[in-house]
Amino acid sequence: MSVLVDLPPHAPVVAPGVTLRSLSEEVSNRVLRPGAPPWWWIGFGVSLALLLTLVVAMAWLFINGIGVWGVDIPVAWGLAIAEYVWWIALASGGTIVSALFFLTRSPWRSATNRIAESMLLSAAPCAGLMPVMHLGRQGLFYWLFPYSTVMGVWPQVRSPLWWDFICLLCYILMSVMYYYAGLLPDLATVRDLATTRSKQIFYGILALGWRGSARHWRNQQTVYAIMSAIMAPMVISVHSVVGLDFAAGLTLGWHSTQFPPYFFFGAVISGTALIIMLTIVVRHGYRLQDVITGYHLNAMAKIMLVGSVMLGYAYLWEAFGPLYGSDSAERGAFLYRIFGFYGAAYWAKIALNVVIPQLLWLPVVRRSETLLFLISAGVIVGMWFERFVIVIPSLSHNYMPSYWGVYFPTFWDWAILAGTIGLFLTLFFLFLRLVPIVAMAEVRAIVENERSK
Amino acid sequence: MSPPFGIIGVFTTPDALKDAARQLRSLGFRAVEAHTPYPIDGLDQLLRPARRQVALPLIMFAGAVLGGAWGYFIQYWDEALDYPINVGGRPHNSWPAFIVGTVEFMLLVAVAAGLFALLASCRLPRLYHPLFNAVEFDRASIDRFVLCVEARDPSFEVDHLRRIFERFGAEQVAEVPAA
Numbered sequence: 019m020s021v022l023v024d025l026p027p028h029a030p031v032v033a034p035g036v037t038l039r040s041l042s043e044e045v046s047n048r049v050l051r052p053g054a055p056p057w058w059w060i061g062f063g064v065s066l067a068l069l070l071t072l073v074v075a076m077a078w079l080f081i082n083g084i085g086v087w088g089v090d091i092p093v094a095w096g097l098a099i100a101e102y103v104w105w106i107a108l109a110s111g112g113t114i115v116s117a118l119f120f121l122t123r124s125p126w127r128s129a130t131n132r133i134a135e136s137m138l139l140s141a142a143p144c145a146g147l148m149p150v151m152h153l154g155r156q157g158l159f160y161w162l163f164p165y166s167t168v169m170g171v172w173p174q175v176r177s178p179l180w181w182d183f184i185c186l187l188c189y190i191l192m193s194v195m196y197y198y199a200g201l202l203p204d205l206a207t208v209r210d211l212a213t214t215r216s217k218q219i220f221y222g223i224l225a226l227g228w229r230g231s232a233r234h235w236r237n238q239q240t241v242y243a244i245m246s247a248i249m250a251p252m253v254i255s256v257h258s259v260v261g262l263d264f265a266a267g268l269t270l271g272w273h274s275t276q277f278p279p280y281f282f283f284g285a286v287i288s289g290t291a292l293i294i295m296l297t298i299v300v301r302h303g304y305r306l307q308d309v310i311t312g313y314h315l316n317a318m319a320k321i322m323l324v325g326s327v328m329l330g331y332a333y334l335w336e337a338f339g340p341l342y343g344s345d346s347a348e349r350g351a352f353l354y355r356i357f358g359f360y361g362a363a364y365w366a367k368i369a370l371n372v373v374i375p376q377l378l379w380l381p382v383v384r385r386s387e388t389l390l391f392l393i394s395a396g397v398i399v400g401m402w403f404e405r406f407v408i409v410i411p412s413l414s415h416n417y418m419p420s421y422w423g424v425y426f427p428t429f430w431d432w433a434i435l436a437g438t439i440g441l442f443l444t445l446f447f448l449f450l451r452l453v454p455i456v457a458m459a460e461v462r463a464i465v466e467n468e469r470s471k
Numbered sequence: 472m473s474p475p476f477g478i479i480g481v482f483t484t485p486d487a488l489k490d491a492a493r494q495l496r497s498l499g500f501r502a503v504e505a506h507t508p509y510p511i512d513g514l515d516q517l518l519r520p521a522r523r524q525v526a527l528p529l530i531m532f533a534g535a536v537l538g539g540a541w542g543y544f545i546q547y548w549d550e551a552l553d554y555p556i557n558v559g560g561r562p563h564n565s566w567p568a569f570i571v572g573t574v575e576f577m578l579l580v581a582v583a584a585g586l587f588a589l590l591a592s593c594r595l596p597r598l599y600h601p602l603f604n605a606v607e608f609d610r611a612s613i614d615r616f617v618l619c620v621e622a623r624d625p626s627f628e629v630d631h632l633r634r635i636f637e638r639f640g641a642e643q644v645a646e647v648p649a650a
Contacts, residue, residue: 038508038614164545164572172549176558181571188575195586203612207508210609226596230612232518234593235510240527241589245582252578259571462509466485 021382025316031125031464033308038462041309045204045456046211048304054451057303062447068440075433076151084154086430093413093425095152100405101435102148103260104288105141105442106186107281107401110257111289112138113193115318117249120242126317128460129310132204133300134293135197136455140445141292142190144438149183151434178259178266185256192252196245199238202228203459257285264408270351271412274339280332287325287371288401291394294318296446298387300455309456312385319384322397326375333372347417354415355407359424363403364411370400473649476601477502477621478629479608480636481643485511488616491639492517495620498635502624506602506611530588531581538580542573605647619647 032041054062079086089096112134119127150159162173162183173180205225212218228234258278265277274280294315301310340352356364374396377383384390414424449455482488488505495503496518505514515524543566550556551563590596602608602619611617618641620632629646636644 042508042613164549170554172554174556175546175549175572176565176568181575184572184575188579192579192582195582199586199589203509207612210612222598226590227598227600228593228595228612229600229602230506230508231593232505232507232511232515234595235507236515236524237527237589237592239510240524241531241585244528244531245585248578248582252575255571255574262571459509466509 021380024381025313029313030468031311031313032129032461032468033311034468036308036465038465041461041465042207042211042458044306044309045454045458046208048450049208049452049454050212050217055303058447058451061443065440065443065447068436069444070440071433072437072440075430075437078430079151079434080156084152086428088425088428088431090423090425092416092421092423093410095409095413096425097406097427097431097435098148098152100402100409101438102145102152103281103408104402104405105145105148105438106260107257107285107288108292108398109138109141109145109289110253110282110285111291111293112141113249113253114286114289115293115321117196117246117253120246121250124317125464126314128464129456130293130297130314130318131200131460132453132455132457133296135193135200136446136449136453137292137296138193139197140442140449142186142193143445144442146186146190147438147441178262181259182263185259189252189256192249196249199242199245200457201453202226202238203230204454204457206230207458208454253285254282257282269412270348270416271355271408274336276332276335280336283325283328283332284401284404287322287329287375287397290318290322290325291397291401294322294390294394295398298391300450304450304455306456309461315387315390316381316384319378319390322394323375323378326372326378326397330372333368351412351415355411358411358415360407360411360414363407367400367403367407370396371404474622475629476604476647476649477619477627478632478636478644478646479602479605479617479619480632480639480641481607481610481645482616482618482640483642485616487640488618489514489517491618491636491641494635494639495618499626500620500624502621502627504619504621506608506617506619508612508614508616527585527588527592531585534584535577535581539573539577541580542576543569545576546572601647601649604650605645607643607645608647615642622649
């Protein structure tokens with residue numbers, strides 16, 4: 019194939035040799051085989067070690083208070099908040115791929131949506147931990163719940179920070195339910211393929227007795243379609259409200275009406291990037307190259323490219339506003355952001371999120387898994403820089419010169435970052451081991467459809 | 472020997488299953504159910520043309536309305552009734568600020584209502600079902616299309632059904648013991 023020729027529009031989604039039986043066995047065996055492959059143990063071991071870092075870092079934080087981080091006045095929001103936004107964007111990407119592209123009936127969604135949703139359920143707890151750790155008095159975080167305590171303590175529900183809390187809470191609960199509604203038929207397949215008594219009982223209970231009757235399917239299809247139609251705008255609202263946290267603040271560089279969509283664009287690109295990386299790992303680790311094909315990666319690479327272009331547009335307006343406007347403080351803050359102490363982070367985000375992903379216009383790049391993996395990794399790092407640039411330089415260069423100062427992350431800041439990556443990977447590796455990682459029921463329909471073509 | 476739960480025919484293609492199901496309907500069988508590894512368009516309508524679908528979308532809509540009302544009320548109760556604080560002269564019932572919470576609760580309850588309505592309408596969880604007694608039934612979740620006629624059907628007769636299943640190309644026909 020030539021460098022510039024894209025996949026034909028009717029390219030096969032799954033490899034021609036895949037049958038209903040081979041699909042079910044290939045996918046279920048990853049869950050049912052007695053021992054996990056060596057790469058799984060290595061990955062899981064490293065993840066657990068990182069998770070231990072989180073435990074230690076959190077213990078140190080709870081004992082000593084958030085002073086162990088580099089945060090101080092004027093920069094009172096440090097890495098924890100930047101990483102909260104980063105994690106929630108990665109999680110949101112999972113719902114975008116799974117719900118939005120269910121509604122468009124895109125065939126590539128079916129083999130990757132379980133990876134996407136497992137990623138989302140692994141990333142959302144990391145996001146949720148960040149603001150809780152940042153509270154200062156972590157033990158009182160339950161005061162955010164809107165219930166009438168005997169103390170008569172209520173949260174201030176007019177605050178965007180509370181909106182954010184309620185969005186994240188509802189988002190996680192809804193994602194679990196959405197995940198389960200789609201997973202139920204696949205759990206039944208695993209139950210029926212299980213050979214040991216303990217696994218039959220375990221998956222039998224999880225499958226709730228699903229029998230795949232015509233009535234079951236009809237009800238499941240109805241509810242799942244409506245759930246998707248709810249989840250798609252829901253995830254946009256979640257990440258837009260994160261944007262509102264900033265837009266509602268009067269700090270320079272935050273007080274901008276473009277923040278909600280700007281944040282959502284970031285979720286599209288970074289979430290897709292992480293799904294691409296995990297898909298490549300799962301596809302080779304579990305030898306599922308026949309089910310998860312170049313078709314899927316090609317489609318997701320295009321989504322990432324769209325995200326990159328949208329994000330570039332947002333960056334353009336982020337620069338145009340202060341430079342064209344008449345507010346000298348805004349302009350000064352923006353110039354500080356791009357040329358000041360943290361300037362390198364700004365240019366890193368431009369390079370990694372907007373410039374390098376333009377390579378994806380070339381079909382040859384979308385076909386190369388190595389390049390896709392590297393570009394995606396670059397995007398994830400670039401998005402981390404973007405969140406850093408939004409949160410920290412803005413606080414360190416506010417209106418009053420007396421209020422200027424720099425922040426630098428300490429060892430414990432980095433330990434929390436490493437630790438949450440450990441939490442994410444640990445959960446994801448458990449998902450890999452315990453649930454079928456491809457939505458078999460949906461791919462079966464694609465297999466049959468292609469056979470009859 | 473106690474009477475069986477029913478009889479199943481195992482088919483290799485969805486089309487064969489549909490043909491057999493159509494024939495059974497026209498012969499007057501009513502306690503017929505199909506079990507397939509993936510959703511087949513129109514199968515439920517073919518088996519039960521007269522029966523109305525459970526109003527799942529309506530249940531989810533009702534959940535959304537209730538959830539929205541609940542979400543708004545919590546915030547109204549908090550800010551206007553139980554603990555009113557005057558913030559710069561803004562009204563206690565400052566509804567634009569309550570919209571986010573209202574929408575999130577609305578969607579949460581709608582999705583929860585959907586999940587529970589799905590399980591209830593499928594009569595799940597039901598961990599034990601007589602069909603699981605048939606070894607042949609296991610493949611209904613993998614690569615076979617299974618048609619089951621239950622013994623409670625007035626015209627149930629094993630040999631007759633066995634002949635019908637075989638005429639439509641059933642790979643296997645098996646009786647399902649009741650317990």
